Every structure is written in C-alpha cells, then in structure tokens.
Amino acid sequence: MKMLYKAIIFDLDNTLLNFELCERQAILGALEDCAVSLDLNGISETIFLQVFETYNSQYWRQQEIFSPSELIEMSYRSTLAQLDIQTDQISNISQSFWHIFNHSGVMEPDVNEVLTVLSHNYRLAVITNGFVSAQLPRMQAAGIEHFFEAVVVSEAIGFAKPSPEIFHHALSRLDLRPGEVLYVGDSLTHDYAGAMQVNIDFCYYNRKNQVLPQGVQPKFIVNQLLNLQDFLD
Structure with missing residues (x-):
C-alpha cells in the first residue's frame, strides 16, 4: 500500500552517515596527525x-559535567595510559579529533x-541529536546538506530525541501535521x-538486521x- 506523505524526515547518525566509520577516522587520524605511531x-x-571505545562510553555518561573536548581528551588520556603509549600531545590529539570528526x-x-x-516527490528534513558544530x-562534507529544507539539531533547540519537543519543532518548521510525514531512523x-x-509513522532502518524486541512495531522496516x-x- 502506497502512503501519501508530504515530507520524509531522517535521523542523521547511522541512518544517513555512518557514525562508527566517521568516529574511527577521527580517533586514528588524530593519532597520525600528532605523530603517535601505534x-x-x-x-x-x-x-x-576497543580500549578507546570502552573509556569513551564511560566518560560520555558525564556529559552534563564535562565539555565534549574534555571527554575526548579524557578518553585518549586513559587509553594511552592503559596501553603504555607515551606522548605529550594529548590536548593536540583531542583538538585534531574534533577537526577530523566534524568534517x-x-x-x-x-x-x-x-x-x-x-x-x-517529497520535502526532506533531518532531526539529529548532537552538536551544531x-x-x-x-x-556538508558528505555533500548532502542541499537536499534538506530543515535540519533540526538537539543542541540548537535544547531538546533531544526521544523528547516530543524536537519532533514538534521539526513539524512546525515544515508547517505539517504528524500524519503528513514519515520518520526514518536506526534507533x-x-x-x-x-x-x-x-x-x-516510523520506518526502522534495521542496518544490522537485529531482532525487534517484543511489542515494537514500526510502520515499516528496511535494511537498505x-x-x-x-x-x-
């Protein structure tokens, strides 16, 4: 059955952009930039x-207390210490990480x-949790920004998914009702x-072919x- 939507709204990370690969580029690229050879x-x-991710996920739980740059710096500091890699470049590595990741x-x-x-055929928009910067x-680095009429970033409006406010904000930007849009995301x-x-209506981008928990019923499911x-x- 064909659905008559006026707009399709996408999540960004792990829906349009591959977050893991972007992050991997930045984690390793920053070491290279600062001449730290694994x-x-x-x-x-x-x-x-693996070690970096373990620390990183622990530290990001404290994002109310520390800035993103501090959290990344802490992740590098702990990882390098655990692996016994000596460098005096840690704050430069952290800056380099952000430069690479943000592009x-x-x-x-x-x-x-x-x-x-x-x-x-459709108006397109994005709702993403994260930082505007x-x-x-x-x-822009992916060359896709021109497709979207509205890009709603949690940091800019002070609400993050899954809070209803960020969705209402996007609907008001598009001047559409809930029934007129389809939302596509991986989470x-x-x-x-x-x-x-x-x-x-939600379309689940099941990029890793995961089994859905009991009671979860997206309108549509795609793995591509x-x-x-x-x-x-």
Whole structure:
C-alpha cells in the first residue's frame, strides 16, 4: 500500500552517515596527525579502538559535567595510559579529533541515490541529536546538506530525541501535521520512541538486521535505504 506523505524526515547518525566509520577516522587520524605511531608501540588499531571505545562510553555518561573536548581528551588520556603509549600531545590529539570528526562525512550505502530520488516527490528534513558544530559540517562534507529544507539539531533547540519537543519543532518548521510525514531512523530508543509519542509513522532502518524486541512495531522496516522506494510512490 502506497502512503501519501508530504515530507520524509531522517535521523542523521547511522541512518544517513555512518557514525562508527566517521568516529574511527577521527580517533586514528588524530593519532597520525600528532605523530603517535601505534606500530612503533606494537599496538593494533583494533585493540586501540576497543580500549578507546570502552573509556569513551564511560566518560560520555558525564556529559552534563564535562565539555565534549574534555571527554575526548579524557578518553585518549586513559587509553594511552592503559596501553603504555607515551606522548605529550594529548590536548593536540583531542583538538585534531574534533577537526577530523566534524568534517567526516562517511555515508551509509546508497544515500545519495535515495535522497536524489525522494527529493523529486517529497520535502526532506533531518532531526539529529548532537552538536551544531559537528552535524552541519559533516552533512556538508558528505555533500548532502542541499537536499534538506530543515535540519533540526538537539543542541540548537535544547531538546533531544526521544523528547516530543524536537519532533514538534521539526513539524512546525515544515508547517505539517504528524500524519503528513514519515520518520526514518536506526534507533528504537531515540527515533522509534520519539516518533511514537507524536504519532508520526516510523520506518526502522534495521542496518544490522537485529531482532525487534517484543511489542515494537514500526510502520515499516528496511535494511537498505534503497528499499524505502518500495512503499513510497
């Protein structure tokens, strides 16, 4: 059954952009920028990334207390200490991380093609949790920012998904009602939960083919963005 939507709103990270690959580029690229060689220290990239991610996820829980730059610096400091890698460049590494990350636009498969096709028939927008200084330049780096009429970033409006306010904000920017839009995202906690609260139809981008928890019923499920066209005209 074809649905008659006026707009399609996308999540950004792990829906349009591949967050993991963008982050990986930044984590390793910053070391290279500051002449910290993992090879010379006998550490594989995989091990470094695993240790970094462990600290990083712990520290980001304290984002009410520390700035993003401080959190990244703490993650590097702890990782380098645990792996016994000596450097006096930690604050430079952290700055380099942000520079690389904020300009890294590694996309999910087929994004350009999908947006090009959909933009002929639908108004397009983005709702993303994150920082304006990161999300907008990353969309520009990927070359996709021109597709979107509205880009709503949580930092700019003071509400993050799944809170209904960020969805209402996007609807008012587009001057549309909930029934006139489809929301596409990869997160059941942020995207699905948020869309459900405001009665917006949700398409779950199940990029890793995960089994859905009991009771979770998105309107549509795709594991490739190209398949969006199957139920849109």
